[in-house]
Amino acid sequence: MKNIAIGLLASIFLVACQGSKPDKKVKDHAVPIETITVESVSINNEIIISGSIEGTRTVKVGFMVPGKINNITARVGQPINKGSLIATLDQTDYSLNKKLAEVQKHEAEDEYNRSKILFNKGSLSESDFAKIGFAYKKTVLQEKIQEKSLNDSKIFSPISGIVLDRATEIGEIISAGSPLFTIADLSTVNVFSRIPENDIRGIHIGQHVNVQVEAIQKAFTGNIIEIGALADAASRSFLLKIAVKNPGLAIRPGMIAQINIPSTVNREIVMVPVECIIHDQGNSNFVYVVDKKANKSFKRTVALGKIVDNQVEIISGLNSGDLLVTAGHNKLSDGTAIIVKQ
Numbered sequence: 001m002k003n004i005a006i007g008l009l010a011s012i013f014l015v016a017c018q019g020s021k022p023d024k025k026v027k028d029h030a031v032p033i034e035t036i037t038v039e040s041v042s043i044n045n046e047i048i049i050s051g052s053i054e055g056t057r058t059v060k061v062g063f064m065v066p067g068k069i070n071n072i073t074a075r076v077g078q079p080i081n082k083g084s085l086i087a088t089l090d091q092t093d094y095s096l097n098k099k100l101a102e103v104q105k106h107e108a109e110d111e112y113n114r115s116k117i118l119f120n121k122g123s124l125s126e127s128d129f130a131k132i133g134f135a136y137k138k139t140v141l142q143e144k145i146q147e148k149s150l151n152d153s154k155i156f157s158p159i160s161g162i163v164l165d166r167a168t169e170i171g172e173i174i175s176a177g178s179p180l181f182t183i184a185d186l187s188t189v190n191v192f193s194r195i196p197e198n199d200i201r202g203i204h205i206g207q208h209v210n211v212q213v214e215a216i217q218k219a220f221t222g223n224i225i226e227i228g229a230l231a232d233a234a235s236r237s238f239l240l241k242i243a244v245k246n247p248g249l250a251i252r253p254g255m256i257a258q259i260n261i262p263s264t265v266n267r268e269i270v271m272v273p274v275e276c277i278i279h280d281q282g283n284s285n286f287v288y289v290v291d292k293k294a295n296k297s298f299k300r301t302v303a304l305g306k307i308v309d310n311q312v313e314i315i316s317g318l319n320s321g322d323l324l325v326t327a328g329h330n331k332l333s334d335g336t337a338i339i340v341k342q
Helices: 004-029 091-120 125-152
Strands: 031-037 042-044 047-060 067-072 087-089 154-156 163-167 182-194 208-213 218-227 237-245 256-259 266-273 284-289 296-308 313-315 323-327 338-339
Touching: 031 284, 047 163, 047 237, 091 125, 182 256, 208 237, 237 256
Parallel strands: 031 338
Antiparallel strands: 031 323, 042 266, 047 182, 047 256, 067 087, 087 154, 163 182, 182 237, 208 218, 208 256, 218 237, 266 313, 284 296, 284 323, 296 313, 296 338
8 A cells, every 4th residue: 555655646746747847848948039018109190292383373375466477586494584575477567557557547647637627617517527537537546456466476475484385486377366385483383282181170371381392302381372162072182272482493383292281180109110020021011019928929910101210100000008029029930939038
């Protein structure tokens, strides 16, 4: 009986020793790591949209009379002052018509003066004198019409700006009213964009915004001068018009601008160190988080936002309070046992 008891105790001791070995093995193979607790931060909810640039005032000009172009002084891209000559037509016909009108006016004027003397003497009836007077007035008006046609055979710039487009050449015969040149005032440009309805709150006329023009690698300060009153039915967005001063005329119509609008509404975001982010072969981004109860690390896929300094925004995949692995993650896999360094 004594021998049976001794054997039973030996068996229990052996089982106990064997049961302790796995715990020591797990501890020996646990990966040491460092962690931080994920916290959300409050930031200004900056709105970023894009827009197209146009001149503050853009005009298309052409001749008010038909004819053959014989001179063009304006070149595309050339700065031009208000009142500067742009182009002229062949003025031969208009000049002759004006001279003919002048002769006819002088002739009618002489007739009127002689008739006036006769009318005053009573040798000419009132009705006949009136007809001669009306004929004279017609010649005066006809001369003014021909003078205007002669003046209209030249185009002068109605504004100071830049010649954006030219749609004719010397020698071309054009009709009256055809738009031939486009001129834009670029001392101030307008940026047209659309802002989503969810972001319209807090936007107001006169608000300063940052406007970046990638084409010329420059940033400018603009002012919101118009906010649409009606949302677009398809995009549910509102028109936004921003005025930007253009010193040196470096900004040109048609360029694309990025508009950064500070918002008065803050939002909570999660920011983590960039070095915590791991990229897999499928171009997915993930991190490792710690399960305190199991003392294991687990892979968590995340969506990234903007990078500020050495921090990256986590749009989805992490929450405040998560324990994030910051060092030692290169030795981890999904479900790896870990030891958190103190």
